[in-house]
Amino acid sequence: MSEQILMKGNEAVAEAAIAAGCRYFFGYPITPQSEILEQLARRLPEVGGAYVQAESEVSAINMVFGAAAAGARVMTASSSPGISLMQEGISYIASAELPAVIVNIMRGAPGLGGIHPSQADYFQSVKGGGHGDYKLIVLAPSSVQELIDHTILAFEMAEAYRTPVVIFGDAMMGQMMEPVVIPDIEPLPPNRPWATTGMEGRGPNIVHTLYLPADKLENHCNRLFAKYSEIEHNEKRSVGYLTEDAEILVVAYGIMSRVARAAVEMARDDGIKVGMFRPVTLWPFPDNALQAAARNARVVIAAEISMGQMIEDVRLALGNRVPVVLFNRIGLVPNPDEIYAAIKSKAREVNANG
Numbered sequence: 001m002s003e004q005i006l007m008k009g010n011e012a013v014a015e016a017a018i019a020a021g022c023r024y025f026f027g028y029p030i031t032p033q034s035e036i037l038e039q040l041a042r043r044l045p046e047v048g049g050a051y052v053q054a055e056s057e058v059s060a061i062n063m064v065f066g067a068a069a070a071g072a073r074v075m076t077a078s079s080s081p082g083i084s085l086m087q088e089g090i091s092y093i094a095s096a097e098l099p100a101v102i103v104n105i106m107r108g109a110p111g112l113g114g115i116h117p118s119q120a121d122y123f124q125s126v127k128g129g130g131h132g133d134y135k136l137i138v139l140a141p142s143s144v145q146e147l148i149d150h151t152i153l154a155f156e157m158a159e160a161y162r163t164p165v166v167i168f169g170d171a172m173m174g175q176m177m178e179p180v181v182i183p184d185i186e187p188l189p190p191n192r193p194w195a196t197t198g199m200e201g202r203g204p205n206i207v208h209t210l211y212l213p214a215d216k217l218e219n220h221c222n223r224l225f226a227k228y229s230e231i232e233h234n235e236k237r238s239v240g241y242l243t244e245d246a247e248i249l250v251v252a253y254g255i256m257s258r259v260a261r262a263a264v265e266m267a268r269d270d271g272i273k274v275g276m277f278r279p280v281t282l283w284p285f286p287d288n289a290l291q292a293a294a295r296n297a298r299v300v301i302a303a304e305i306s307m308g309q310m311i312e313d314v315r316l317a318l319g320n321r322v323p324v325v326l327f328n329r330i331g332l333v334p335n336p337d338e339i340y341a342a343i344k345s346k347a348r349e350v351n352a353n354g
Contacts (some may be wrong), residue, residue: 014039023049033105071195094155099158109162116331246275263339286315
């Protein structure tokens with residue numbers, strides 16, 4: 001499929017997974033991502049795959065664990081509370097060094113919250129979630145086309161590093177429709193050296209996460225973190241926009257970055273030197289690129305649909321060199337005028353301070 005078509009975000013994720021060679025999906029419905037399940041329930045049998053609606057998100061993630069151990073290219077999807085229920089299984093998959101893709105179409109929280117757009121699961125996936133020492137690659141698309149591109153990229157990264165990869169969407173991105181192209185993908189290579197597919201011609205593959213001797217556990221964690229260091233070196237991704245002379249820098253990801261870009265353009269038309277920086281990988285966070293983008297900044301605005309979570313990584317990256325302030329909404333995607341007003345307010349402060 002290479003022609004441009006109009007597609008809803010959730011359905012685009014499903015079609016991209018199929019194009020990437022995913023043939024197994026395990027999940028449980030929850031708004032606002034249920035169309036991913038519905039699309040895959042229809043489509044996977046058509047391509048020789050299998051869809052299983054588990055009895056819970058806990059069951060679903062453990063089915064993902066089993067399929068990944070058997071060498072399958074596998075995915076699950078949920079929304080905020082459902083992802084919370086998966087955290088133990090995600091920790092096991094990370095420890096077992098198995099590739100899996102996990103899609104989170106975020107909704108408002110905490111608790112049951114609401115089905116509104118949200119970015120409040122940042123800490124959950126970027127800073128922890130499950131138990132123990134591990135990290136997840138987290139991709140933050142900003143359009144339906146990027147939902148497709150990042151889904152395909154997620155499978156590639158998961159297998160390259162043998163680790164779970166999380167795709168961060170939100171209720172608006174999952175439900176909105178945009179013209180997209182689903183690229184043609186090369187067939188999967190047949191070799192899965194980690195898979196528990198029989199021992200003919202090789203030694204046994206044993207998938208486990210239990211290390212009772214303390215030295216073996218320590219060695220295992222050190223090896224995991226050597227891999228994470230490699231990921232940090234290779235996979236930091238970001239996009240800068242009008243940052244070269246920016247005295248005010250807006251940092252935003254996902255759907256918020258699209259609104260922020262429009263606000264930046266409005267402010268530029270008003271003569272304000274403002275730019276935007278968009279992290280594409282939330283982990284590994286693109287700290288070096290952010291430092292370069294903020295080299296002329298006198299103030300940085302972290303724009304989020306949360307009470308402020310990404311802002312901590314922004315501050316860690318920039319240290320005390322430049323003030324970092326929060327612009328936020330909860331459960332609502334602001335319009336560009338709101339961010340534009342915040343930019344103008346900070347511009348007046350910058351000019352007043354010389």
